[in-house]
Amino acid sequence: MISLRSIIFNGMDATPIDVQVQLSTGLAKPEFNIIGLADRAVKESAERIRNVLSALNMSLPPKRLTVNLSPADVEKTGSHFDLPILCGILCAIGVLPESELSKYVIIGEVGLNGAILKTDGVLPTSVWANQNNLGIICPGDQGTEARWAGHTNILAPFHVLELINHFKGTQILPVPETATITDTVRSNLDMAEVRGQHAAKRALEIAAAGGHAMLMIGPPGAGKTMLASRLPTILPEMSPAEILETSIIYSIAGQLNGKSLITTRPFRSVHHTSSAVSLAGGGADARPGEISLAHNGVLFLDELPEFSRATLEILRQPMEAGKIMIARAKRTATYPARFQLIAAMNPCPCGHLGNAALSCSRAPRCAEAYQNKISGPLLDRIDLHVDVDAVNPWEMNSADSTPVETSAQIRARVVAARERQIARQGIPNAQLDGTALDTVATLSGELTEFLNTAAQQMGMSARGYNRIRRIARTIADLRGATNIEMSDLAEALSYRPINRGKYGVK
Ligand SMILES: Nc1ncnc2c1ncn2[C@@H]1O[C@H](COP(=O)(O)OP(=O)(O)OP(=O)(O)O)[C@@H](O)[C@H]1O
Ligand SMILES: [Mg+2]
Numbered sequence: 001m002i003s004l005r006s007i008i009f010n011g012m013d014a015t016p017i018d019v020q021v022q023l024s025t026g027l028a029k030p031e032f033n034i035i036g037l038a039d040r041a042v043k044e045s046a047e048r049i050r051n052v053l054s055a056l057n058m059s060l061p062p063k064r065l066t067v068n069l070s071p072a073d074v075e076k077t078g079s080h081f082d083l084p085i086l087c088g089i090l091c092a093i094g095v096l097p098e099s100e101l102s103k104y105v106i107i108g109e110v111g112l113n114g115a116i117l118k119t120d121g122v123l124p125t126s127v128w129a130n131q132n133n134l135g136i137i138c139p140g141d142q143g144t145e146a147r148w149a150g151h152t153n154i155l156a157p158f159h160v161l162e163l164i165n166h167f168k169g170t171q172i173l174p175v176p177e178t179a180t181i182t183d184t185v186r187s188n189l190d191m192a193e194v195r196g197q198h199a200a201k202r203a204l205e206i207a208a209a210g211g212h213a214m215l216m217i218g219p220p221g222a223g224k225t226m227l228a229s230r231l232p233t234i235l236p237e238m239s240p241a242e243i244l245e246t247s248i249i250y251s252i253a254g255q256l257n258g259k260s261l262i263t264t265r266p267f268r269s270v271h272h273t274s275s276a277v278s279l280a281g282g283g284a285d286a287r288p289g290e291i292s293l294a295h296n297g298v299l300f301l302d303e304l305p306e307f308s309r310a311t312l313e314i315l316r317q318p319m320e321a322g323k324i325m326i327a328r329a330k331r332t333a334t335y336p337a338r339f340q341l342i343a344a345m346n347p348c349p350c351g352h353l354g355n356a357a358l359s360c361s362r363a364p365r366c367a368e369a370y371q372n373k374i375s376g377p378l379l380d381r382i383d384l385h386v387d388v389d390a391v392n393p394w395e396m397n398s399a400d401s402t403p404v405e406t407s408a409q410i411r412a413r414v415v416a417a418r419e420r421q422i423a424r425q426g427i428p429n430a431q432l433d434g435t436a437l438d439t440v441a442t443l444s445g446e447l448t449e450f451l452n453t454a455a456q457q458m459g460m461s462a463r464g465y466n467r468i469r470r471i472a473r474t475i476a477d478l479r480g481a482t483n484i485e486m487s488d489l490a491e492a493l494s495y496r497p498i499n500r501g502k503y504g505v506k
Pocket of ligand 2: 302
């Protein structure tokens with residue numbers, strides 16, 4: 001019996017799969033079966049492989065050919081088992097040497113003419129292979145992706161014949177080239193394009209520095225979408241570990257362009273008609289959703305109250321845990337989902353609540369219904385709540401004498417503040433909780449008293465109380481200070497939830 005190795009991912013967890021091929025005698029014509037909890041895509045392998053063999057002028061011997069994918073209790077999905085099964089058969093009929101192929105993890109889809117086609121999950125497979133001292137055989141187009149895992153034991157043939165020739169010694173496959181990490185492509189957007197909005201820009205800077213979730217609320221055309229889409233231009237760079245982790249998620253989702261890793265923080269703008277599955281992940285093959293694709297980056301939800309309430313409620317658990325569990329038929333798949341939520345909304349359906357000249361006759365009752373679409377627990381998880389008022393058109397045109405700060409200038413302060421956080425506690429302030437928060441955000445007796453009084457007056461929840469301390473910590477970090485001072489705390493208290501702010505409806 002031939003035994004080769006492939007792999008399957010359940011969420012981010014790899015399960016090695018033994019691809020066993022058995023030829024048994026006693027039949028007049030060939031028979032081909034795949035067993036071991038295989039889904040339809042895997043069962044279809046048999047048909048594709050039969051065609052490939054005839055394209056290669058090889059035919060199956062008149063024997064019973066059984067392919068078993070083991071362990072049998074793990075569901076096998078996807079078409080990447082084509083290549084390991086084909087290799088197993090080629091070993092069984094003596095075309096490929098099993099002793100050599102068993103040193104590799106093999107994945108790839110095979111086209112009818114024998115071409116080896118792209119498949120999902122090459123990067124995490126390569127990482128797993130490296131950790132387990134194995135090589136990897138993957139599609140030619142994805143050799144570079146496999147190289148990112150940091151080893152060179154990679155065979156990346158474009159066609160089955162190349163693989164056969166490699167082991168015959170007639171045509172040695174080269175080690176795939178590494179692509180140099182292209183300098184982080186920065187977008188051509190810049191904060192300097194946003195006129196006025198000093199308060200909103202300041203809040204965005206705090207959000208960027210500490211990784212805090214933020215909700216912007218204001219009338220139409222105030223620049224909320226404009227501000228949010230410029231957040232990536234002031235965020236700190238990703239660390240190598242973050243780059244690898246985020247790229248692995250994209251690889252599993254089949255969204256990694258083979259030529260480069262994800263080196264800029266993801267910015268996922270999700271439309272309000274999106275389904276719960278596209279946001280959270282799931283489906284037959286338990287794919288990662290937008291919140292996982294936004295891991296280590298930004299999840300932007302524009303027009304927040306337009307999302308269905310059920311869809312929004314999904315965010316609650318991952319916002320706390322930093323990961324999402326997706327239920328599947330027999331097991332659950334877990335993906336990382338540590339994203340920075342940035343949301344924007346109008347205060348009411350017409351958008352002009354609070355503006356006597358423009359607001360409609362249904363204010364403020366319509367606003368109440370509108371704002372109530374977002375649950376209290378979700379609002380409670382958003383650290384910064386910011387009013388974005390409309391800019392006066394004349395302010396936009398005036399040749400303002402005060403120079404507008406560019407994204408690069410703001411980013412320098414953000415990076416310095418983030419570095420302080422990482423050096424002190426290893427994580428951004430937004431992730432601080434419990435004792436970790438107590439140790440790094442200590443308040444003097446006077447400040448504690450001040451915050452306690454404010455909390456009492458505002459009817460703050462325990463989570464709200466900690467939220468203020470986290471933001472105060474980030475504001476102090478932006479000043480480069482070790483201790484939190486009154487000004488930090490007072491500013492933190494100004495980013496209050498909407499039901500207490502200017503547009504508050506009772
Ligand atoms: N502060 C500003 N500086 C420069 N241009 C601005 C500013 N605010 C708005 N604009 C202009 O108005 C346009 C609309 O802004 P934007 O889409 O960000 O508004 P919004 O607050 O998201 O509105 P809505 O609530 O309708 O979604 C921008 O594309 C930009 O051209
Ligand atoms: Mg908008």
